[in-house]
Amino acid sequence: MRIIGGKYKGLKLLPPDDTKIRPTSDRLKESLFSIITSSKYKINIDNCNVLDICSGTGSLGIEAFSRGAISVYFIDKNYRSINLINRNISKLNIDDKIENKIKIIKDEATKAFKSINKVFQIVLIDPPYNTSITENCLFKLKELNLICQDSYIFAESSKTENFNYDGYQILDKKIYGNSKLTILRLLNSSSIK
Numbered sequence: 053m054r055i056i057g058g059k060y061k062g063l064k065l066l067p068p069d070d071t072k073i074r075p076t077s078d079r080l081k082e083s084l085f086s087i088i089t090s091s092k093y094k095i096n097i098d099n100c101n102v103l104d105i106c107s108g109t110g111s112l113g114i115e116a117f118s119r120g121a122i123s124v125y126f127i128d129k130n131y132r133s134i135n136l137i138n139r140n141i142s143k144l145n146i147d148d149k150i151e152n153k154i155k156i157i158k159d160e161a162t163k164a165f166k167s168i169n170k171v172f173q174i175v176l177i178d179p180p181y182n183t184s185i186t187e188n189c190l191f192k193l194k195e196l197n198l199i200c201q202d203s204y205i206f207a208e209s210s211k212t213e214n215f216n217y218d219g220y221q222i223l224d225k226k227i228y229g230n231s232k233l234t235i236l237r238l239l240n241s242s243s244i245k
Contacts, residue, residue: 053111056082058118065111065140068132080228084206085115087226087235088174095204097121100173103198105161105189110137112176114144121174123153127164134158161185162192173203181210194219194238205236 053065056078088095098120104113107126110133117124126137137156146154157164161179175193179185186207193199205220211232220236 053109054078055115055118057085057115058120060114060118060144063118063143065109065114065143066136068109068136080208080231080233081111081115083226083228084112084176084233085119087224087233088204088206089119093204093223093235095174097174101125101170102174102176103127103168103172105175105177106179106185107137107156108133108178110140112178113137114140116174116176117144117154123155123170125168125170125172126154126156127159127161129158129160131158162188165189165192165196165198168196168198170198171200171203172198173200175199175203175205177205177207179209182213187215190215190217190220190236199238201238201240203237207234207236208232209234 053067055061055063055065087093088097097116100121102113102116102121102124104124104126107113107128110126113124113126128134134156141154177186177189186209209232211227211230213232217236219239221239223235223237226233
């Protein structure tokens with residue numbers, strides 16, 4: 053596992069020693085960030101707050117931070133994941149001036165949302181496969197106003213999974229081996245309080 057682009061490009065991250073933590077493959081991560089930086093979506097990551105849900109190793113959020121994200125919030129309920137995220141972030145040798153741009157929350161995703169008062173332009177969801185976590189997160193992100201019409205959600209799942217994306221427009225789906233990446237945005241008609 054390594055950082056693919058940006059300020060910390062090439063830095064090796066610590067892999068999980070727990071088989072319950074499934075890191076995103078470098079191939080899928082590279083594709084994800086190629087999509088984010090492509091002219092198709094016109095996302096300027098330098099102006100983005102990023103939310104990394106079910107962070108695991110922290111690899112996706114750290115990649116976003118390396119590429120210039122304004123802030124990155126990591127959420128995971130597994131204490132081993134939280135420990136690993138902290139250890140991987142410490143490898144970046146971040147100074148005090150930018151330390152407050154990173155927040156790590158140990159909690160179940162939708163419970164953690166209640167303590168956040170920020171709008172995220174990029175949301176990365178990589179939960180354990182074949183769960184209802186993505187669906188629950190999509191509902192709560194909208195309900196708690198953590199996203200806006202300009203936000204993009206990138207949800208990883210098994211390639212056979214299907215979800216209720218009520219209130220969202222599916223922009224694209226990509227298959228990588230046994231994994232699927234679904235790219236979503238709020239529908240224009242979807243209510244945001």
